[in-house]
Amino acid sequence: MWKNFIEKVLQSASKCHQIHRSISMLSPGEDEDGLQVPDMSLFSPESDEISFSNESLDMSKMLSILDANSLVEDSNSAKVLGKNRGYYGVGLWVLASFINHSCDPNARRLHIGDHVLVHASRDIKAGEEITFPYFDVLLQLSNRKEMATNWGFRCNCKRCNFEENMCSKQEMREIEVGSERGFDVGGVVYRLEEGMRRWMVRGKGKGYLRASFWAPYSKIFESQNLMKRWGRRIPAMEAVVESVVDAVGSDERVLKVLMEGLKRSGGGGVGDMERAMKLGRGVYGKVMKKQALRTLLEQCNQEQS
Numbered sequence: 435m436w437k438n439f440i441e442k443v444l445q446s447a448s449k450c451h452q453i454h455r456s457i458s459m460l461s462p463g464e465d466e467d468g469l470q471v472p473d474m475s476l477f478s479p480e481s482d483e484i485s486f487s488n489e490s491l492d493m494s495k496m497l498s499i500l501d502a503n504s505l506v507e508d509s510n511s512a513k514v515l516g517k518n519r520g521y522y523g524v525g526l527w528v529l530a531s532f533i534n535h536s537c538d539p540n541a542r543r544l545h546i547g548d549h550v551l552v553h554a555s556r557d558i559k560a561g562e563e564i565t566f567p568y569f570d571v572l573l574q575l576s577n578r579k580e581m582a583t584n585w586g587f588r589c590n591c592k593r594c595n596f597e598e599n600m601c602s603k604q605e606m607r608e609i610e611v612g613s614e615r616g617f618d619v620g621g622v623v624y625r626l627e628e629g630m631r632r633w634m635v636r637g638k639g640k641g642y643l644r645a646s647f648w649a650p651y652s653k654i655f656e657s658q659n660l661m662k663r664w665g666r667r668i669p670a671m672e673a674v675v676e677s678v679v680d681a682v683g684s685d686e687r688v689l690k691v692l693m694e695g696l697k698r699s700g701g702g703g704v705g706d707m708e709r710a711m712k713l714g715r716g717v718y719g720k721v722m723k724k725q726a727l728r729t730l731l732e733q734c735n736q737e738q739s
């Protein structure tokens with residue numbers, strides 16, 4: 435699929451000046467300091483006239499650009515999954531290509547047919563850079579660093595910097611190793627919560643670390659036995675979910691744990707549902723996808739008529 439995709443894009447770029455020009459504006463994944471901010475008019479529908487290109491393509495630049503900017507129909511980007519994976523779909527969306535990665539993202543993307551919608555996953559301040567995750571951010575710092583390194587960059591977001599400081603603590607490293615082994619998830623969560631209390635980690639910092647150790651937290655919340663065994667020594671699921679969503683935005687996996695927990699505890703009343711809807715406001719499921727697709731199609735029809 436990757437090969438077909440590359441061939442199609444190169445063919446379109448060699449035929450159409452507009453396509454060639456807009457792809458050439460994208461980052462080849464390195465030496466970004468020399469890149470110019472493109473004029474927004476390049477992306478306006480008026481500049482969409484087809485004009486034939488007779489410029490020859492700089493193949494190696496084009497390939498680097500496609501490598502650094504192509505997305506797959508998944509939360510991961512093509513570069514993270516590897517070119518030889520059987521994707522369900524892979525594409526290049528020029529405007530979305532200007533969005534950088536952050537482990538503390540404020541947006542998500544949703545693929546609908548051939549369209550990609552980028553939507554806020556939490557409140558965004560005026561002037562704040564829009565970022566979405568290129569890879570799973572519910573992972574601990576060392577794993578995220580590895581993925582960013584594979585991509586060819588170092589994430590310098592608020593969360594990574596905060597965790598970099600925390601991870602210099604010997605105890606934190608032990609918690610990381612415990613989490614990687616995956617045997618004693620209760621012990622990992624208990625040690626982390628105790629550590630955060632002693633190190634006086636509050637607010638977003640707590641959410642960042644809980645997001646990084648989401649795997650052990652979710653294993654406990656999904657198991658009645660573990661919940662019984664650890665009881666009050668670990669925080670309530672609702673409090674953990676709330677802090678994770680507040681720190682890194684909504685995620686289907688976090689909401690799933692919340693909904694299943696509410697069902698088990700006999701919750702799920704109107705108040706619970708309202709809270710769950712509020713926490714899940716950055717996640718759109720199949721129904722929303724269908725509605726968005728319908729709206730897109732209606733708009734396309736209106737433009738054509």
Ligand SMILES: C[S@@+](CC[C@H](N)C(=O)[O-])C[C@H]1O[C@@H](n2cnc3c(N)ncnc32)[C@H](O)[C@@H]1O
Pocket residue numbers: 460461462463464466469502503530531532533534535536585586587588589590
């Ligand atoms: C899809 S482009 C993103 C937009 C690009 N930065 C630009 O200015 O056009 C992907 C490339 O951006 C850079 N990048 C993305 N997120 C980054 C981050 N958090 N820190 C540093 N570089 C990043 C990497 O070089 C990556 O290969």
